[in-house]
Amino acid sequence: MTIPAEQRQVPDVYAVTGHFDRIVVLRFKYKTDLLAGMQKMVKQENIRNGVILSALGSVRGYQFTR
Secondary structure (H helix, E strand, O other), X not given: OOOOHHHHOOOOOOOOOOOOOOOOXXXXXXXXXXXXXXXXXXXXOOOOOOOOOOOOOOOOOOOOOO
């Protein structure tokens, strides 16, 4: 198997360091729309970049739209 040149230059593992300016915790009530709730909080909290570090709970249903 031949590995393309662009993949050979990437190490198997690497680290990127950084820091958080703030942490925002979101809690959703039962049957709250997850996407709409996140969009609302992103706008309200003026979030430009983010990462989801953890999530607890369960999704009762979903709809995938392209």
